[in-house]
Amino acid sequence: MQFANHFIDLNQPRVMGILNVTPDSFSDGGRHASAQQAVEHALCMVEQGATFIDIGGESTRPGAKDVALQEELDRTIPVIEALSARSDCVISIDTSKPQVMTEAVNAGAKLINDVRALREPGALKAAAEAKVPVCLMHMKGEPRTMQANPQYDDVISDVKDFLVERTAACEQAGIDKSSILLDPGYGFGKSLEHNYALVKYLPDIMALGLPVLVGMSRKSMIGKLLNRNVEERLAGSIALATITAQMGAHIIRVHDVQETADAVNIVKMLKKV
Ligand SMILES: Nc1nc2[nH]c(SCCc3ccc(S(N)(=O)=O)cc3)nc2c(=O)[nH]1
Numbered sequence: 001m002q003f004a005n006h007f008i009d010l011n012q013p014r015v016m017g018i019l020n021v022t023p024d025s026f027s028d029g030g031r032h033a034s035a036q037q038a039v040e041h042a043l044c045m046v047e048q049g050a051t052f053i054d055i056g057g058e059s060t061r062p063g064a065k066d067v068a069l070q071e072e073l074d075r076t077i078p079v080i081e082a083l084s085a086r087s088d089c090v091i092s093i094d095t096s097k098p099q100v101m102t103e104a105v106n107a108g109a110k111l112i113n114d115v116r117a118l119r120e121p122g123a124l125k126a127a128a129e130a131k132v133p134v135c136l137m138h139m140k141g142e143p144r145t146m147q148a149n150p151q152y153d154d155v156i157s158d159v160k161d162f163l164v165e166r167t168a169a170c171e172q173a174g175i176d177k178s179s180i181l182l183d184p185g186y187g188f189g190k191s192l193e194h195n196y197a198l199v200k201y202l203p204d205i206m207a208l209g210l211p212v213l214v215g216m217s218r219k220s221m222i223g224k225l226l227n228r229n230v231e232e233r234l235a236g237s238i239a240l241a242t243i244t245a246q247m248g249a250h251i252i253r254v255h256d257v258q259e260t261a262d263a264v265n266i267v268k269m270l271k272k273v
Helices: 030-047 069-086 098-107 123-130 155-172 192-200 202-206 220-226 234-247 257-272
Strands: 014-020 052-056 090-094 111-114 134-137 180-183 251-254
Touching: 014 030, 014 257, 030 052, 030 069, 052 069, 052 111, 052 251, 069 090, 069 098, 090 098, 098 111, 098 123, 111 123, 123 155, 134 155, 155 180, 155 192, 155 202, 192 202, 192 220, 192 234, 202 234, 220 234, 234 251, 234 257, 251 257
Parallel strands: 014 052, 014 251, 052 090, 090 111, 111 134, 134 180
Antiparallel strands: none
16 A cells, blocks of 8 residues: 555555553653653654554543644644654554644654544545545544443444445545555444454455454453453453454554564464465
């Protein structure tokens, strides 16, 4: 897939490193120290095998509140500028705000990752004008309320129908299908059973014919099942990364890049022999 001047072969599973630039992930060193720390962390993840670095200035975990536009810009743009000056990794901006998309791409981001699948007013237009690939993710409801008893007739077909509809909306806005990635949105308005059904039937989503991005790293689908708190979820995260990479997922979005890259390299070896 073409990411501006980078062609990335998605015929092999790739690792996306998570770079949270929300205050709860910052040390108390204030913003500049944290921007530099964020860049150093990103460079380390690239060194460990990340092809993509996903930069998000708005926490979208369950219960998260909205972040003001200027605040989200202040958190993300300086880091994107500094990182794109020091690495040729593919920078992804994790945002739903059109203005953040535009400024992030101007600052060097080459992928728009929107957990709201470009449903915010102006987002389709901004993404089309940015002329970079987009990842469309399924979310039911909003982060503040999405985990309050999520219900589906059939979670697999509901997620598929949503992704097909959002893909059509993108095409109508002038975004070519060859620039679209799909994501089932683990943990975004799903029960434990819904999340594992979306792993088991991931091939059904892959059958839509577009590259698939998956993000399960350290999420409650691991913690609830295994009774592990967030810093004890590496084994579960690696298990899910391995399973979905083996199924053919194209991009795995994780916190623990080194360990995931090792697991993905084993999957790649098995595909080669
Ligand atoms: N494309 C894409 N982008 C993403 N950005 C995020 S941020 C994670 C927010 C969160 C944290 C924790 C839980 S929980 N309750 O399941 O543990 C849910 C959501 N995730 C994803 C993802 O998957 N894809």
